[in-house]
Amino acid sequence: MSRQPIKLYRHLLSGHCHRVQLLLNMLGLEHEMVEVDLGAGEHKQAPFIKLNTFSQVPVMDDNGVVIADSNAILVYLAKRYGGQQWLPEDPEAGAQVQRWLSAAAGPVAYGLCRARLVTVFGAPFTPEEVIEHSHVFLKVLEQELAHRPFLVGQTATLADLANYAYVAHSPEGNVSLEAYPNVRAWLKRIEALPGFVAMPQSAFGLLSGQ
Numbered sequence: 001m002s003r004q005p006i007k008l009y010r011h012l013l014s015g016h017c018h019r020v021q022l023l024l025n026m027l028g029l030e031h032e033m034v035e036v037d038l039g040a041g042e043h044k045q046a047p048f049i050k051l052n053t054f055s056q057v058p059v060m061d062d063n064g065v066v067i068a069d070s071n072a073i074l075v076y077l078a079k080r081y082g083g084q085q086w087l088p089e090d091p092e093a094g095a096q097v098q099r100w101l102s103a104a105a106g107p108v109a110y111g112l113c114r115a116r117l118v119t120v121f122g123a124p125f126t127p128e129e130v131i132e133h134s135h136v137f138l139k140v141l142e143q144e145l146a147h148r149p150f151l152v153g154q155t156a157t158l159a160d161l162a163n164y165a166y167v168a169h170s171p172e173g174n175v176s177l178e179a180y181p182n183v184r185a186w187l188k189r190i191e192a193l194p195g196f197v198a199m200p201q202s203a204f205g206l207l208s209g210q
């Protein structure tokens, strides 16, 4: 049977989905998007729950290999198609990448992601609280990036792709990047990588008046 393009079940404005799109593009893998209508609750219906019991996008289907969870998908794609660059086998470098995947699933999800969910999707989180969490994370990121161009050394890895979207789009959640020059320079370095594709900007938060 001939190979089909990799399917990515996603929402266009989801940073979790965008990180997978980035890697698919950067690896030059043929793929197609399947838009999931979160607003209409499509992810809570039986056909989608069969793909991901957690009822969340993204989900990837690579010719019958179905993987849910953005970071799990990144790991799968890097190991299957990416060689050493994106997820090094070296125990120390690999652990450093994992540290940043955990940051993307932890402080980024509970801070920057939620701050944007409040403004873009009307989610019921307390703005002051999630904005404060966001700045705690950004301060750490700013310090870490004072020492190297990418999160785990001289070249981009999954660590950078997993953290990119919610940092880049933080103004949409009323989180300014003004005080973080190293972070802004890092975003530009990622945007200059071959295969980079942007997530559409939403005119909310600090961008609403522009």
Ligand SMILES: N[C@@H](CCC(=O)N[C@@H](CS)C(=O)NCC(=O)O)C(=O)O
Residues within 6 Å of the ligand: 011, 014, 015, 016, 017, 038, 043, 055, 056, 057, 058, 068, 069, 070, 071, 105
């Ligand atoms: N840990 C998951 C989180 C994914 C996630 O939060 N997806 C959101 C969109 S950004 C979603 O599907 N939300 C719908 C819901 O939770 O009801 C991952 O990394 O894929």
